[in-house]
Amino acid sequence: MRILHTSDWHLGRSFHGVDLLPAQAEYLDHLVETVRDDQVDLVLVSGDVYDRALPPVDAVDLFSSTLARLAALRTRVVVTSGNHDSAIRLGVHAELADAAGIHLRTRWQDVGTPVVVEDRHGPVAVHGLPYLEPDAVRQAWQLPARSHEAALRAAMDRVRADLDARDARSVVMAHAFVAGSVDQGERMRSDSERDISVGGVQLVPTSVFADVSYAALGHLHGAANLSEEVRYSGSPLAYSFSEAGRTKGGWLVELGADGLERADFVPAPVHRPVATLRGGIEDLLVDPTHAGVEDAWLAVTLTDARRPEHAMDRLRARFPHTLTLAFEPEGGRVPRPLVVPHVSGRSDLDVALGFVAEVRELEPTSEEALLLQLACESCLADEDPDADRRGDHRLDLVGRADRGPSRSDREAAG
Template identity: 50%
Template sequence: MRILHTSDWHLGRTFHGVELLADQRRALGHLAEIVAAESVDVVVVAGDIYDRSVPSADAVTVYDEGLAAIAAAGATLVVTSGNHDSPTRLGAGSAFAAAGGLHLRTTIAGIDRPVMLADEYGEVAFYGIPYLEPETARRELGVADARGHQGVLDAAMARIRADLAERQVRSVVSAHAFVVGGEATGSERSISVGGVETVGAETFSGVDYTALGHLHSPQQVTEAVRYSGSPLPYSFGERSHHKAVWIVDLDADGLAEVRRHDLPEVRGLSAVSGTLDDLLTDAAYADAEEHYVEATLTDAVRPLDAMRRLRERFPYAVHVRWERPETTERTDYSSRVRGRTDSEIIASFITDVRDDPSRAERALIEQALRAVVGEPEVAIADSGEQGALFELELPAAESA
């Protein structure tokens, strides 16, 4: 039996405010192409189908289209809910869906009720462990004293092993968890609520293959315990990752082979740095023109309307921040303010985040300080900018 292991679709997720559904539709299309090309029998999706518990209508449409394409390519699907999903919503109509080859595993009660599929060597039991929140799952699992993910997952696997002992067949477990040895990318939402979120890989011993979801990079914890990662990058920290799925082959004795199958890149990620003029004109940045772009501007003065101007060359620019060159040196705060007056400190702050304050702005600073300390106000000399208001523009990142 040939299995494709995928997870963490996060349908409906945005990337710095940019809608990703078109990219996600293409990614699911690539999965269907792999199913056809590799003659995959079963696709296991290990949680986080959607990015939120109440997905948008458009996200549900992409999900429906993706499932239909995978099924049309010849695969049965076994889908487990993750911490981003609503188990109730994702699992709606599960009995009816199973008749069409879509098996949804979203309840604690169904943990030890496997999907039974057969090949020329006999049956294979596919167990699905939905994301288990310890505080709500421990009583239903009969481990009221359990604290943390290890306790509830141990209880879930005990149920699976008990059922498997009676069946004596090959087995695959799908679970959404953070296993020790896995490496997070930064785009995953923490699954820890008042306890340790990691569990040991030995938790899943006794089965032929464990298909994990939650971490977004493809990785091997043990030979039989792996993360497929997400089909798309969801942070600039993932720009060096090569997204992939695992192709898992079972023979008569169990796990025969696991192969990595890299996914086509839907749209690249680029982090660029330089002055705004350089970024807009330098040929060295040509490869980033069709990528999602994170730009760090190093101009001496913060450029105005930087995102609009960047998008003239990089239409998929999604994040821009200003890093003034002279503010990059590491100096502790106490050293920078020692021996300086309040007005000098404020003026320095304005210079750091924008540019040097004007004469009128300095006068307003002095006037505000006198008001705070209760000193009598003095006339401010007319400089031609008398009474002009100024804005402090913090060096916060701009995002689409």
């Protein structure tokens, strides 16, 4: 039996304001083509079909049309709900979908009841475990502890009870944070995954899935093989800049008469690469080594000592898909004892200007000083409704910023 293991589609997600649905549609075209060209018998989606519990209509339409295309190829599909999905919404009309070979497994009450798929070697029992919130099953299953490990161990007890009663190879789908160790788990994580910890604990040991022919995991967005039989497919797209450079895709799994025979990674198409850049703005704008990321979605960190003016506009002239911009001046400050300045007798503006100079070790520019004055005046106006009638007593900030604190300011501070 040939199985395509996927997960974490997150349909309807945006990436720093960019709608990802066109990229997701491109991936799903690739998925259908892979199923057709490689004669896939079974498609698995191990949770997080959608990015949120109430997905946008166009994301629902994309999911529905993809299922219809797979059904037309007579490929069986098993879908489980993840922690981002609404189990109730995703599982609507599950009984009707079963008749078309589309199996939506979203209810914890159905754990232990498999989808049985036949091939020339006999039956394969596919146990699709939805995301199991420990609080939702703790009482019904009498869990010994409030944890993901306890919930999954209880689920696997039900799975094994079913497998003991039948002669079949086994596939288990689960949506959880699974790893051989805490260190391994931390190395596998990315910024785009939602924390599902309970009481600070979320890790489930790989041993929970011992003795199954194949465990198709979802939740972590990086592809990984925890063992030959226990694997994460990862997400089909990069959903955070921490995933820059990772190859996305899914596992094409072959089950033989005795279980797993092989698993090959099938890369997904790259709609637009994700990359990060760091450096001074003048270097970034001319460095030829960055030509390969000119069309990428970029996160840029500028290391200039002073913030360049119109930095985003200048970067986008060369890198039009720059999405985020951060500033980390190079040559970080040498730690020194905390200095608490005297503020008695000083205006709010003087304190703000002094704070900027202290933190950045550079005096504010005239434009920055003017912006701070406007902010202070706005706050005072909110507190004093008669402020406007007293006229505008704005300081000459251009000269003030260049000269630094006045003598009277220094005397008041000292």
